[in-house]
Amino acid sequence: MAIWDRLLFSFSRRAEKGLRQFELPSSLETAKSDEPVSLAHIMEQFEDCIDVFQRSIPSAGIDIVYIPHLIDPMRFTKEIVDPLSKAQDAQDVRDVLAQSNFWHASDSKKVVKGILSGKAAIFHEGNVYLVIVYGPKSRGVEQSETESVITGPHDSFTESANTNLSLVRRRVKSSHLKVVKLEVGEITKTIVYVLYIKDIVNMELVDEFVRRITNIEIDAVYDGNMFTQYIDDFPNSLFPQFLITERPDTAVSKLVSGRILAIVDGSPTVVSGPTGFFDFFSSADDYYQRWSIGTATRVLRFIAFVITISFTAIYVAVTTYHYEMIPEALILTLRESRSKVPFPPVIEAMLMEVTIELLREAGARLPTKIGQTIGIVGGIVIGQAAVQAGLTSNILIIAVASSAISSFVIPSYVMSASIRLIRFGLIVLAGIWGNFGLMLGIGFIVVHLCGLTSLGTSYLSPFAPTKWSDWKDVFIRGPFSILTSRPNQVRTNNEEKAKMRK
Amino acid sequence: MKEKLGGFHVFILIHMTQVGVGIFALPRVAAEYFGYNGWLMLVVIAAIVAFNLYLIWLVWKMGKGESIFVIFENCLPKWMVYPFYMIIALAWSLSGSLVAKEYVLIFQVTAFPTANPMIFMFVLSLLAYLLIIKGIYAIVKASTVFIFLVLWMAPLGATFINDLKLSRYTHYFLQEGKEHGMGLFNLYSSFLGYELLLLLFPYIQAKTRLFTSAHLANIFSFLMYLSVTLICFGFYSLQQLKLIMFPCIDLLAYIRFPFIERAENGLFSFLVFRVLITIVMYHWAASLTVQRIFKNKKFAQVTLYTMAVTFVVSFMPGVLDEVGKWLSIVTYFDFAFAFGLPIFLIGILSLQRWRQQHV
Numbered sequence: 114m115a116i117w118d119r120l121l122f123s124f125s126r127r128a129e130k131g132l133r134q135f136e137l138p139s140s141l142e143t144a145k146s147d148e149p150v151s152l153a154h155i156m157e158q159f160e161d162c163i164d165v166f167q168r169s170i171p172s173a174g175i176d177i178v179y180i181p182h183l184i185d186p187m188r189f190t191k192e193i194v195d196p197l198s199k200a201q202d203a204q205d206v207r208d209v210l211a212q213s214n215f216w217h218a219s220d221s222k223k224v225v226k227g228i229l230s231g232k233a234a235i236f237h238e239g240n241v242y243l244v245i246v247y248g249p250k251s252r253g254v255e256q257s258e259t260e261s262v263i264t265g266p267h268d269s270f271t272e273s274a275n276t277n278l279s280l281v282r283r284r285v286k287s288s289h290l291k292v293v294k295l296e297v298g299e300i301t302k303t304i305v306y307v308l309y310i311k312d313i314v315n316m317e318l319v320d321e322f323v324r325r326i327t328n329i330e331i332d333a334v335y336d337g338n339m340f341t342q343y344i345d346d347f348p349n350s351l352f353p354q355f356l357i358t359e360r361p362d363t364a365v366s367k368l369v370s371g372r373i374l375a376i377v378d379g380s381p382t383v384v385s386g387p388t389g390f391f392d393f394f395s396s397a398d399d400y401y402q403r404w405s406i407g408t409a410t411r412v413l414r415f416i417a418f419v420i421t422i423s424f425t426a427i428y429v430a431v432t433t434y435h436y437e438m439i440p441e442a443l444i445l446t447l448r449e450s451r452s453k454v455p456f457p458p459v460i461e462a463m464l465m466e467v468t469i470e471l472l473r474e475a476g477a478r479l480p481t482k483i484g485q486t487i488g489i490v491g492g493i494v495i496g497q498a499a500v501q502a503g504l505t506s507n508i509l510i511i512a513v514a515s516s517a518i519s520s521f522v523i524p525s526y527v528m529s530a531s532i533r534l535i536r537f538g539l540i541v542l543a544g545i546w547g548n549f550g551l552m553l554g555i556g557f558i559v560v561h562l563c564g565l566t567s568l569g570t571s572y573l574s575p576f577a578p579t580k581w582s583d584w585k586d587v588f589i590r591g592p593f594s595i596l597t598s599r600p601n602q603v604r605t606n607n608e609e610k611a612k613m614r615k
Numbered sequence: 616m617k618e619k620l621g622g623f624h625v626f627i628l629i630h631m632t633q634v635g636v637g638i639f640a641l642p643r644v645a646a647e648y649f650g651y652n653g654w655l656m657l658v659v660i661a662a663i664v665a666f667n668l669y670l671i672w673l674v675w676k677m678g679k680g681e682s683i684f685v686i687f688e689n690c691l692p693k694w695m696v697y698p699f700y701m702i703i704a705l706a707w708s709l710s711g712s713l714v715a716k717e718y719v720l721i722f723q724v725t726a727f728p729t730a731n732p733m734i735f736m737f738v739l740s741l742l743a744y745l746l747i748i749k750g751i752y753a754i755v756k757a758s759t760v761f762i763f764l765v766l767w768m769a770p771l772g773a774t775f776i777n778d779l780k781l782s783r784y785t786h787y788f789l790q791e792g793k794e795h796g797m798g799l800f801n802l803y804s805s806f807l808g809y810e811l812l813l814l815l816f817p818y819i820q821a822k823t824r825l826f827t828s829a830h831l832a833n834i835f836s837f838l839m840y841l842s843v844t845l846i847c848f849g850f851y852s853l854q855q856l857k858l859i860m861f862p863c864i865d866l867l868a869y870i871r872f873p874f875i876e877r878a879e880n881g882l883f884s885f886l887v888f889r890v891l892i893t894i895v896m897y898h899w900a901a902s903l904t905v906q907r908i909f910k911n912k913k914f915a916q917v918t919l920y921t922m923a924v925t926f927v928v929s930f931m932p933g934v935l936d937e938v939g940k941w942l943s944i945v946t947y948f949d950f951a952f953a954f955g956l957p958i959f960l961i962g963i964l965s966l967q968r969w970r971q972q973h974v
Contacts, residue, residue, distance in 0.1 A: 434726065434727075435726075435880050435881070437876060437877045437880070438875050438876055438877055438878065438880060438881060439875075439876060440873070440874060440875065440876045441876065546727070546730075546735070547726065547727075547880075547884075548726070548880055548881050548883075548884035549722060549726065549727075549735070549884050549887065551884070552884040552885060552887045552888070553738055553739070553742060553887070555764075556742050556887065556888065556891060557742060557745070559757055559760045559761065559764075560742060560745050560746045560749070560753075560757055561745075562760075563746070563749065563753040563754075563756040563757040563760070564749040564753050571618075571756065573756055573759075573760065576759065576760065576763075577755070577756035577757070577759035577760050578618075578621075578623075578624065578755070578756060578759065579623055579759055
């Protein structure tokens with residue numbers, strides 16, 4: 114820990130001077146060990162690892178150690194085997210090994226780590242050289258399933274961090290895009306790339322982001338969603354404090370607006386921060402449609418949010434305490450429908466909400482074909498049988514269904530899940546104290562949201578604190594002619610867009 | 616990064632603190648004490664508040680944005696300052712608790728006659744506590760959200776336009792009133808809350824136009840009160856208005872939508888957000904004052920104890936009338952502090968300045 118602390122300190126000192134070199138993890142690799150760097154010792158380290166191969170080329174007097182499924186065989190043959198096999202004498206071998214892609218290693222830890230990360234270790238005359246031949250098979254770039262759009266690009270991130278990096282680099286052809294390599298997970302040693310655009314991003318936020326990542330103490334990281342929970346400002350909150358996306362275009366838009374990205378190796382999602390509550394309501398589609406249509410869709414999502422959190426709770430409040438609010442024409446229908454139900458409205462509503470959640474969860478876990486069956490069966494059970502059996506009123510079915518459908522309108526699955534959970538609390542409060550309970554519940558949510566921050570910036574930005582200039586890209590999707598400034602939340606000094614043309 | 620309050624924040628905070636439970640009974644108070652066209656007295660009250668705000672602004676300018684506690688402690692010994700702090704804190708904290716109690720009692724009367732009001736009050740106080748301990752910047756953020764949650768109700772006044780009778784705004788001015796002094800005080804109590812601006816000095820950006828923001832907030836509150844009172848004076852006859860305890864709530868009962876038969880209950884619930892900020896700001900001010908005495912204690916701890924004490928005290932008045940009486944007693948103190956504190960501080964600062972010039 115002392116080394117980490119010292120390095121962190123030196124990092125922040127450099128940051129103050131404007132000399133920014135993110136060398137934290139690689140610096141750790143330079144820690145010397147007294148262990149000998151011999152073939153026997155390295156093979157001893159990999160004892161019982163049948164996937165570690167040792168190959169000898171006797172004519173050149175070398176041994177190569179590598180993990181076959183982590184390397185690109187073509188590259189391995191072309192860069193190592195061919196030149197070394199063709200070497201006539203020891204001098205030829207030394208000449209080959211003197212090339213810049215052969216990196217001399219003097220530390221056994223570094224050699225072991227190199228082999229594990231897709232390098233080949235070449236042993237020659239007591240020396241060890243490492244060559245990057247990384248190239249395992251990975252899933253191809255496919256369409257995003259959770260963030261699908263109708264218009265716009267259809268490619269999405271994959272599990273390979275290098276592919277993800279390339280997807281970003283392909284879109285940002287600028288040397289201002291900086292990439293920092295960090296490592297997380299004591300056992301998995303997962304690579305995390307931190308991306309930001311110099312001269313747009315606020316470097317204090319980058320400092321904070323890097324600091325949080327380097328402070329993560331965990332055995333393993335499997336996914337971006339898991340990763341964010343370690344860098345969240347408030348890990349116990351229900352609300353996500355970093356935006357997670359599968360879409361390269363969304364990720365790039367975040368970068369350009371002055372935010373920071375984290376690409377976690379092995380995860381098809383990219384983490385972006387700082388983020389605000391309202392960012393979870395915008396979709397890439399908004400920008401690919403005409404602004405008026407984008408605005409209408411965005412407004413629809415906010416209406417959906419209100420419906421999701423309040424519809425069932427309002428039903429419970431009104432049918433439990435405030436019958437006077439129901440219009441005369443509707444009260445007869447409602448009374449007739451409710452007369453068969455033996456439970457109080459709050460129990461009735463909870464029963465239905467839980468059933469809807471069960472259906473949703475079952476639908477998400479089962480294969481597509483069976484999932485459809487679940488939908489049909491669930492629809493019949495809830496839509497007809499439950500009403501006929503007197504378990505629920507049909508007006509509640511409408512409320513619960515509208516509420517459930519609305520929750521899926523919210524583009525971010527993580528936020529949608531949080532909101533669905535909050536709804537249960539509001540239903541209970543409405544069941545206890547009617548409208549007053551509902552308002553108290555909303556009050557609790559607002560108070561909680563007001564205390565939240567993302568990378569130290571206000572989570573409710575630009576609503577509270579109010580930055581009117583940002584409203585044109587939050588509550589509506591203004592025409593591109595007026596979307597000329599970067600969000601206030603990122604605290605950038607480069608507020609005007611299109612200012613990087615150099 | 617330490618946040619500071621800007622002009623818009625000050626505007627929202629003051630407006631939200633000013634408008635609380637007072638608005639429910641305000642038209643009745645105007646009618647009862649000032650008779651016909653009693654709403655005119657609101658202009659006088661707003662002008663007095665504006666003068667008081669000017670005094671507060673003078674303190675800010677003379678003290679160069681210094682905390683009032685620092686000004687006090689620099690000039691007076693602790694044995695004098697601390698008991699004074701205790702009295703102020705008690706008055707402010709009691710104001711917060713009694714406002715909460717009045718709101719829950721009104722709510723109980725209108726919607727939950729059989730429920731125990733202290734349970735409501737406990738939940739309301741808990742909500743207030745959770746907000747207070749997050750600090751003034753979170754309070755401002757919450758106020759901003761809450762103001763948008765309640766402001767949409769303002770245009771609802773337009774639904775009464777056809778029901779207003781011009782003849783009710785007679786050419787009689789302030790006739791059939793009584794005890795004008797007491798009436799003035801009662802109306803004034805609805806405007807209180809702006810005096811907490813004194814405690815915001817250390818949190819305000821140097822370039823903030825404090826005076827303008829505070830005045831705009833006062834004008835906005837005045838306009839809100841004026842619109843409500845004008846509607847009530849045009850909608851009800853003077854005699855009716857004197858009899859109805861909370862004309863504003865009764866007014867809500869006349870609002871009907873095609874999809875909601877009687878919306879007053881729902882609309883009244885929304886007003887909890889207005890009341891909440893009033894409660895929060897008074898408790899926050901009290902806790903801040905108490906913390907000057909117990910500097911080693913954490914703010915959350917101080918707030919908890921202060922709120923707990925006044926919560927227990929608020930058990931004593933059991934019915935609305937009693938709460939009203941208690942609240943008017945506490946309001947005397949608030950009124951005295953609103954004027955007394957700035958005058959006293961101006962005196963201290965002038966003395967300091969005079970000393971510096973003659974040393």
